[in-house]
Amino acid sequence: MTTNPPDSDLLLLSLVSGAALYLVVGLVTPRGSPVPVLVAVFVFSNMLSRTTFFQTLVRKTRLAIDKREWALPWIALEPIGVFTENSAFAALPKLLQLELLQAISSLEDYASNSRKTNDRRRSLFRLMSWRQQKLCDEAGYSRKLKEIDASIGKNQAVFSAIADAAKKNYGISYKDSSAMIKQKATKSTSSSNYRVVESMGHFIRDWADSKETSPLVNYIFKHLDDIIPKDEVEKTCIIVPGSGLGRVAHEIASHQKYGAVHAVEFSGLMHCCNQFVYEAASKSKHVLVPYANSTSNYLTSDAQFREVEFPAATTKPSNLHLHLDDFCAFQVPEAQKYENVVIVSVFFIDTAENILDYFDQINQLSAPSRKSKTKNGYWINVGPLKYGSAARAELNGDEIAHIRKSMGWRDIDTTNTLESPEAINKNGLLPYITDEKSLWQGFYGVTMWCTAHKDNLRKRN
Structure with a gap:
């Protein structure tokens, strides 16, 4: 069974791989071409998406959207009412x-x-x-x-x-x-x-x-x-x-x-x-x-x-x-x-x-x-x-x-x-x-x- 490498190793690998590809692709493309940068960014972002930190961030963002915490300001809601600052109800999302x-x-x-x-x-x-x-x-x-x-x-x-x-x-x-x-x-x-x-x-x-x-x-x-x-x-x-x-x-x-x-x-x-x-x-x-x-x-x-x-x-x-x-x-x-x-x-x-x-x-x-x-x-x-x-x-x-x-x-x-x-x-x-x-x-x-x-x-x- 294989396990995922730690985030630090993935980030280091992505930086090294991106830099190497940038140099190699730069040798075979015209000067000023955006291709080397695009290739390097693609490799880096692909490796970044595999990190635990990134996956956790995506999951929490999706959960926040699912919970409508961010969507609520754009929904037509009537006034909720006035609660005391220490109200257990007011503390709820x-x-x-x-x-x-x-x-x-x-x-x-x-x-x-x-x-x-x-x-x-x-x-x-x-x-x-x-x-x-x-x-x-x-x-x-x-x-x-x-x-x-x-x-x-x-x-x-x-x-x-x-x-x-x-x-x-x-x-x-x-x-x-x-x-x-x-x-x-x-x-x-x-x-x-x-x-x-x-x-x-x-x-x-x-x-x-x-x-x-x-x-x-x-x-x-x-x-x-x-x-x-x-x-x-x-x-x-x-x-x-x-x-x-x-x-x-x-x-x-x-x-x-x-x-x-x-x-x-x-x-x-x-x-x-x-x-x-x-x-x-x-x-x-x-x-x-x-x-x-x-x-x-x-x-x-x-x-x-x-x-x-x-x-x-x-x-x-x-x-x-x-x-x-x-x-x-x-x-x-x-x-x-x-x-x-x-x-x-x-x-x-x-x-x-x-x-x-x-x-x-x-x-x-x-x-x-x-x-x-x-x-x-x-x-x-x-x-x-x-x-x-x-x-x-x-x-x-x-x-x-x-x-x-x-x-x-x-x-x-x-x-x-x-x-x-x-x-x-x-x-x-x-x-x-x-x-x-x-x-x-x-x-x-x-x-x-x-x-x-x-x-x-x-x-x-």
Whole structure:
């Protein structure tokens, strides 16, 4: 396997090559011809584009454009509102402000949007003949539609509390939010009612029932304990990108007294829900009717309308930090304090539009370098490979393993649960936001690995 030479070597080679070609081409072209200069510039720029510095600059520039940070001044936006200088909301980039406000708006509009869907069911029901409607009503269909409305009201009470908590946490007033919500976010993950409904499944997965997350956490703990010596725990920083409602990050932060655990989530909706779990003012458990919005795949109404409690007054570990941020732009606060950096990606890498952007960022955050004090970088991954509709590269497990090695990673462990089901359970399949009382069940086989950067100060046999 070949690795890229350091930037200094590439720059020296480009200068020497450019100068040599300039002299050679100058001997065979007329005096005053621009060809020698053009050839030398072409060679130099081509070599410069291969440097890590240049590639990182291009990637960050593209990410900035994608985030609309530079484009926003040319978009017709209404006034955002006035926030105090120390407002957490004012400190966010424009795109994340939009994302957060879209999340709050979606949470507050859940009942309205959901009841519109239920009213459409009623309208479609009335298109049936009188005899057919009577048969359905005798079976309890109209009562079920009324129960859906009642359940929506119960859910809205929880979502309104989440929205209020987010406004308080970020210092957003009613006037400010009303002005901001008028903006149309071009890349919001929180602007649809579907996402709010989906969040109830995440509450259950993360905070009401641990059977979906415990196999993931067990694998992570096993390898964290293997790669981080006990006397280096407090010198270790762990980053959990795409942290969702935060159970995995919470368990990691509680497992050992790591120097810092950073949960990084781009979805304003998931971030607000994660924050709400730790709200000190919430002293009692909250009740959701998580399956009320769907009328598909249920054998009984009792199964559809069963209520689920999730704990609210969960104490947030002191070393856990929640960030509303784009992982590809995230920088570790006080990074110089940590000798070990571990990226823990869980059901995350296949969410990328460009999966190599994720890999580049993982390298940048964790690879040992002369400039940072990081001595050892590690990466633990657990998840499927289910790509979205706009992925620029849909890589399989073997291709990802090849790229890891090419980028300087040396695997400590690799496990495919289809081949080694005993790594997690009997059949190697993990449920994901699935309802055991539904006729539809969702399961994934997952690819798991623990890998160390080849430049780590601590070497393994």
